[in-house]
Structures are given as C-alpha cells and as structure tokens.
Amino acid sequence: MGKMLGEKEEKDPDAEKKEEERQEALRQQEEERKAKYAKMEAERESVRQGIRDKYGIKKKEEKEAEAQAAMEQASEGSLTRPKKAVPTGCGDDEDDEESIVDTVMRFLPGPLADMFNKK
Template identity: 80%
Template sequence: MNFVMKAAMGGGPPDVGKMLGGEEDKDPEAEKEKEEERQEALRQQEEERKAKYSKMEAEREVLRQGIRDKYGIKKREEAEAEAQGVMDAASEGSLTRPKKAVPSGCGDEDEEEESIIDTVMKYLPGPLQDMLRK
C-alpha cells in the first residue's frame, strides 16, 4: 500500500524516465564489449551445433553400414560407378554408343593459351615486330 501511495504522489520508480524515452548513460565501450560477447556466444553455439550434427551423422553412417553389410547392399556411389562402368564396357564397340563432344587426343589440353597480341605478332613482318616490342 505504501508503494501505491508513493507512486500516486509522484515518487515513482527511478527508471520511469528511461522508459518514457529519456536519455540513458550510454557507454560505447560497454556496448562494443556486449556485441563482441554476443558474437562469440553465437560462434560457440554454431560450433557446438556442427559438432553435434557431425557426431549424429557419424553414428547414422555406422548404422547404415551395418545394414549394408547385413543385407549385401552397396553404397549408392559405388553402385552408380559400377553401373556406369558396365554401360561404358557394353557400348565400347557399339555403333549407338553416346558420342563425346571432343574425341580424346584432339583437344588443346597441353598447349598454353596465347594472347591475341602474340597471335597478331606472328603474322607481322619482322621489322614491324621489332618496333612493337620496343
């Protein structure tokens, strides 16, 4: 009852001015420290989350491998690679095999790319090449 009387008489709590938009004592260093602490806490949470999920995924992979071993199932990547190898072997001498964009040995893999200026310099007469190089 005493508090109600003081509030009614105008005493009020000391933070009323701040709540109504009054000026606060702001310390830029304190705010900067709080922001750094918050960023560090977020980084730690993210690392903990990643560690947790990597551990869970490792446990799941162990279970998956146990099931694969039990039932003789191959991993998806291994099965796809094996199927691709079978397809390549079957279509090696076939007339209907898929055509490659560039046959092997026809590309310029080993050659260095020349710049346009080097190409143009090849076709210029000797004295003109000397003048341009200087």
C-alpha cells in the same frame, strides 16, 4: 523525446564489449551445434554401413559407378557408342577404298561367293 530535439544519446561504454561477447557466444554455440550434428551423422552412417554389410547392399554412389562402368563396357562393341569412344584409326582411314560388298564377299563361304560372282 530528447532524441527528437537533437540531444545526443548516451552510449554505454561497455556496449561494444558486450556485443563482441555475444557474437563470440553465438559463434561458439554454432560450432557446438555443427559438431553435435556431425557426430550424430557419423553414428548414423556407421549404423547404415552395418546394415549394408549385413544384407549385402551397396551405397548409391557405388551403384552409380557400377552402372556407368557397365554402360561403357556395353558400348564397347556397339555401333551407337559415343564418338569419343571410337578408337583412333577405326573408320578414319580414307586410303582403304574397299567397298562393303567386297568385305562381305571375303567372309562368305565358297559356294555362296561363287554364286554372287557369276552374276
């Protein structure tokens, strides 16, 4: 009721010090909790790694990296590979005016090439 009449509230001189101590205790508890869980996770990971080694299982990241490498290797000679994977100089030369028919004719065996040339 005194607050409503405009009286000033008495402040505890040690309240600020107590609040700082409380905040420090909370920070310390949080650090201990994080350290505890980090230790538990490290132990779990060592158990997981032991199981992976025992049964020859690879980590998810390793599987993804191998899959990515396989995709890149598979697209090496593919016609549908990404544009950035095309080596420089392939398909960019416009001075080569040879048609596809001429290219195919060079690789045909002699009798077949003669048969097409007669027409």
